[in-house]
Amino acid sequence: MIGANEPLIEWDWVSRHTDEIQDRLWQHLSLTVVAVGIGFALALGLALIAVRWRWTYGPLAGVAGVLYAIPALALFGFLVSFPQFGLGFRTAEVALVSYTLLILLRNIVTGLDSVPAATREAADGMGFEGWRRMLRVDIPLAAPVIIAGLRIATVTTVGLVTVAGLVAAGGLGELITEGLGRSFSTPIVVGAVLSIALAVVLDLAFLALEWVLTPWARVREPRGGET
Amino acid sequence: MTDAPAVAPEAAASPTEPDAGAAAIRLERLTKRYPGAAAPAVNELDLAIPRGELVALVGPSGCGKTTTLKMINRLVEPTGGTVWLEGTDIRTLPVHELRRGIGYVIQQAGLFPHRKVADNIATVPQLAGWPRDRVRARVTELADLVELDPDLLDRYPSALSGGQQQRVGVARALAADPPVLLMDEPYSAVDPIVRARLQDELLALQQRVQKTIVLVTHDIDEAIKLADRIAILKVGGILAQVDTPEDLLRDPVDEFVADFLGDDRGIKRLSLMRVRQARVSPGPVVAPAASAAEARAVMTTHATDWVAVVDGDGCLAGWVGAAALDGAARVGDLAPESFAAVVHPDTTLKAALDGIVTSRTRVAVVVDAERRYQGVLTVDDLAEGVTR
Numbered sequence: 073m074i075g076a077n078e079p080l081i082e083w084d085w086v087s088r089h090t091d092e093i094q095d096r097l098w099q100h101l102s103l104t105v106v107a108v109g110i111g112f113a114l115a116l117g118l119a120l121i122a123v124r125w126r127w128t129y130g131p132l133a134g135v136a137g138v139l140y141a142i143p144a145l146a147l148f149g150f151l152v153s154f155p156q157f158g159l160g161f162r163t164a165e166v167a168l169v170s171y172t173l174l175i176l177l178r179n180i181v182t183g184l185d186s187v188p189a190a191t192r193e194a195a196d197g198m199g200f201e202g203w204r205r206m207l208r209v210d211i212p213l214a215a216p217v218i219i220a221g222l223r224i225a226t227v228t229t230v231g232l233v234t235v236a237g238l239v240a241a242g243g244l245g246e247l248i249t250e251g252l253g254r255s256f257s258t259p260i261v262v263g264a265v266l267s268i269a270l271a272v273v274l275d276l277a278f279l280a281l282e283w284v285l286t287p288w289a290r291v292r293e294p295r296g297g298e299t
Numbered sequence: 300m301t302d303a304p305a306v307a308p309e310a311a312a313s314p315t316e317p318d319a320g321a322a323a324i325r326l327e328r329l330t331k332r333y334p335g336a337a338a339p340a341v342n343e344l345d346l347a348i349p350r351g352e353l354v355a356l357v358g359p360s361g362c363g364k365t366t367t368l369k370m371i372n373r374l375v376e377p378t379g380g381t382v383w384l385e386g387t388d389i390r391t392l393p394v395h396e397l398r399r400g401i402g403y404v405i406q407q408a409g410l411f412p413h414r415k416v417a418d419n420i421a422t423v424p425q426l427a428g429w430p431r432d433r434v435r436a437r438v439t440e441l442a443d444l445v446e447l448d449p450d451l452l453d454r455y456p457s458a459l460s461g462g463q464q465q466r467v468g469v470a471r472a473l474a475a476d477p478p479v480l481l482m483d484e485p486y487s488a489v490d491p492i493v494r495a496r497l498q499d500e501l502l503a504l505q506q507r508v509q510k511t512i513v514l515v516t517h518d519i520d521e522a523i524k525l526a527d528r529i530a531i532l533k534v535g536g537i538l539a540q541v542d543t544p545e546d547l548l549r550d551p552v553d554e555f556v557a558d559f560l561g562d563d564r565g566i567k568r569l570s571l572m573r574v575r576q577a578r579v580s581p582g583p584v585v586a587p588a589a590s591a592a593e594a595r596a597v598m599t600t601h602a603t604d605w606v607a608v609v610d611g612d613g614c615l616a617g618w619v620g621a622a623a624l625d626g627a628a629r630v631g632d633l634a635p636e637s638f639a640a641v642v643h644p645d646t647t648l649k650a651a652l653d654g655i656v657t658s659r660t661r662v663a664v665v666v667d668a669e670r671r672y673q674g675v676l677t678v679d680d681l682a683e684g685v686t687r
Binding site for chain 2: 188190191193194195196197198199200201204209212213286287288289
C-alpha cells in the first residue's frame with residue numbers, strides 16, 4: 073500500500089527520471105502505432121474479402137469477435153507461456169493487433185456498405201475497373217466511418233498497451249508496474265496521466281486527418297437557386 | 300424491322316454484324332432471365348436504334364426497360380441474344396473500354412460526392428488518361444454546353460441544386476464525346492418546372508451534338524416531348540410497339556399501347572404539331588381607315604361580332620367589337636382591344652387550343668416574328684389537323 077503521508081507526486085523523482093519517462097512514452101507510442109498499423113492493414117484486407125465474398129463476413133467477424141472477447145491479461149499471459157513469444161514487444165503486438173481487428177473490420181465494412189448504390193453504379197457505368205473504383209470511389213467515401221473506427225481502435229490500444237507493461241513490453245505501463253511494486257505513487261500518476269494524454273492527442277490527430285481527407289463531407293453551403 | 304431470316308449459328312456468333320446499316324445500336328433477341336424468376340425480365344427483344352436519334356424506352360414498372368438499358372453497357376449481362384454497337388458485338392469489347400465509350404446518365408445524377416464538380420465532369424477523360432490541360436479545357440467547354448455556371452465547378456455536388464446536379468450528370472456523360480448516351484430516368488428526381496427546363500435543354504443540346512440516345516422513362520409525356528422514336532414495352536420485356544410519337548399517337552397497334560398513351564391522345568398529338576402545320580383562316584380583318592359600316596359588313600360575312608384591325612404594314616393592332624362601332628366614323632378612331640391568344644408559327648397546337656378556349660373571341664391569332672398578321676385559328680381548324 074502507498075503510504076498515507078506521502079505526496080501523490082514527487083516532482084524530484086520526475087525530474088530525475090525524464091529520460092526514462094521519455095523512453096516509456098516513446099515505446100508506448102510505437103507499440104500503439106505498430107499495433108493499429110498492422111491491425112488496419114489486416115482488417116482492410118479482410119474487409120475487402122468480406123465485401124467481395126459476402127458469406128465470409130459472418131465467420132471473419134465471428135473470429136475477430138472471439139479475439140476481442142478474450143481478457144487482455146489472460147491473452148498476454150497465454151502468449152507469454154509459448155517459447156516463441158515470451159516476454160516483450162512481439163508478444164504484446166500479437167495481442168494488441170488482435171484487439172483492433174474487430175473494431176476496424178466492422179467499421180471498414182460498414183463504411184464501404186454506406187457508399188450509395190447509385191454512386192457505385194455510376195462509377196461502374198463510367199468504366200472504372202473494380203480496383204480503381206475501390207481506391208478512388210468506395211474507400212474515399214467510406215473514409216469518415218473508417219477513421220471513426222481507427223479512433224476507437226487507437227484509444228483502446230493506448231489503454232491496452234498500459235496493461236502490456238506486465239509482460240515487459242515497455243511503455244508507460246512499466247512505470248505503473250514499478251510504482252505498484254514499490255508502493256510509490258509518483259510513477260503510477262505519471263504513467264496514467266501520460267497515457268491519457270497520449271490517447272487524447274492521437275484521437276485529435278485522427279480528427280485532424282479526417283478534416284483534411286474529407287473536405288466534401290463538411291460542405292454544407294446553402295444550395296444554389298435553380299438556374 | 301427486316302432481319303435476315305434463319306441466321307446460321309456460326310454467323311450469329313461472329314463479332315461483327317453483317318448488316319449494320321443506319322442503326323448505331325441493334326438489340327437482337329436480347330433476353331435477361333434472372334435466376335429463380337419464373338418469367339424473363341426481358342424476352343427476345345429486337346430493337347434498332349438509328350444513329351443520331353433519341354429513342355425512349357417506356358412501359359409500366361416490370362417491363363424491363365432499365366434492364367434493357369443496362370444490358371447495352373453491360374451493367375447487366377444478357378442471358379441470351381446480342382447487343383450490336385456500330386456493328387460490333389459488345390461482348391467482344393473489354394467491358395471498361397465499352398463503358399468509357401458510352402455516356403451514362405442516371406437518376407438523381409449519381410454524382411461522386413467526394414469529388415468537385417469539375418472532377419466529376421472529368422471522370423472519363425481522367426480514366427482514359429487525357430493530359431491535364433486537355434481535361435481542363437474540356438470541362439470548361441462542357442460547363443458552357445450544359446449551361447452550368449462556371450463558378451460551380453469548384454464546389455462539391457452537395458452544394459448544388461437538383462437541377463444543377465443533373466446538368467453536371469449530363470456534362471459528365473458527354474465528357475469524352477461518346478457517340479452513344481444512355482439515360483436512365485434522368486429527370487425523375489427534380490420538380491416539374493426544373494424538369495421541363497432540363498428537357499428543353501436536352502432537346503437544344505441534341506440539336507448541337509446529335510448523339511444516339513437511349514432514354515428510359517416511365518413518363519409517356521416526357522417520351523413524346525423528347526423522343527424521335529418511342530419503344531413501348533410490356534411487362535416481361537416484350538416490345539408492344541416502336542414508332543415515332545406522331546405515328547404512335549395516331550395508330551396505336553393495340554389496346555395496351557392505347558391505354559398506356561392515355562385517353563388524351565388527340566390532345567397529345569396537338570402538343571407535337573405546330574401552328575404552321577395547321578390550316579390558318581384569313582379571319583375578319585379591316586384596316587384602320589375602314590368605316591364602321593365596312594367593319595360591320597366584314598363581321599356579317601364571317602358571322603362574328605368582332606374584327607381584327609391590321610395596319611398598312613400588315614401589323615396587328617388588336618380587335619374591335621360590334622358594340623364599340625356605334626357612333627364611330629372609322630375603325631381607326633377606336634382604341635383596339637388586345638387579343639388574349641396571339642400565337643406564332645412555332646407555337647404548339649396544344650398551346651393554341653388553350654388560347655382559343657380561354658379567349659373571348661374563340662380564336663387564336665397567328666402572327667409572325669415581326670407581329671405581322673397571318674390569320675386566325677379556330678377549334679375547327681385544329682380538329683381538322685388532328686383528324687387529317
